[in-house]
Amino acid sequence: MADIKYLAGYPPHLIEQVAGLLQAGKLGAWVANRYPGSHDIQTDRALYDYVSELKQRYMKNAGALAKVVYDNNLHPMRGTLGTNAFVSRVQGGKLKSKNEIRIGSLFRDAPEAFLRMIVVHELAHLKVKDHDKAFYQLCCHMEPHYHQLEFDMRLWLLAREAEA
Template identity: 50%
Template structure:
């Protein structure tokens, strides 16, 4: 997608909110807004650190949920057209037992994104361990793990819009 085309990251929001976002974009103030609101960088720079980061959040809120087999950054996830993170549940028969593996993959974009955005994506994918669908229970669980979840989701969409329109923010 070229930078001149409008992305659809904010399509699910009200017309009023979309207009406010367009005003920030048209005035060129969106990158400054994001830089002021969110510091750049974090120490979660590789898949091993991401696994530990995710495990710490899981152990704080979802202790009794099934263990995670793998958590890693994945450069094959296309953020603009596909997803920000993926969760998989794989069941395999080993002998007479059924083994389940749960994996989370996060787009490599989040290596450079502000830490609150990384946390929001991790919380989102962890919530899928308990709730498969994006329903009321799912979002309630997300808010339990991250009270500012909905604001972070909106700001992440603004961040993605900014990347699409202006290039790297930090």
């Protein structure tokens, strides 16, 4: 069970099922069958447009996005898949704020559903800073299958590491 690091907190029967698939070498095929293909959001500009469209659809009143980029320094082994930074600066007599979202570069190769889940997560931080009930309600508002996608993304990460 030590190899199932991304599933801490999930029920033991679920972890056992995943461990069985992982040991049989079938986890990657299961995830690929459930989420076939990839996406064409490969550049920072395309990612910015993708995130902006979701923000415009669900969070019109949230602060503007100054930057949205793929970041090579974000990695699940270091505990981050995406980050949201909020910076305030005084310019003259006004307070200017900037929101910046960084998504781990590994999501260039991910199924679009997983990229969307990470983007939804980071967009939700524009309104709610903590991972509380209101935060997850907002995530589920933007992506109704948020919790399933989060679990499946964890399986995808396990499968990637097992194949490497």
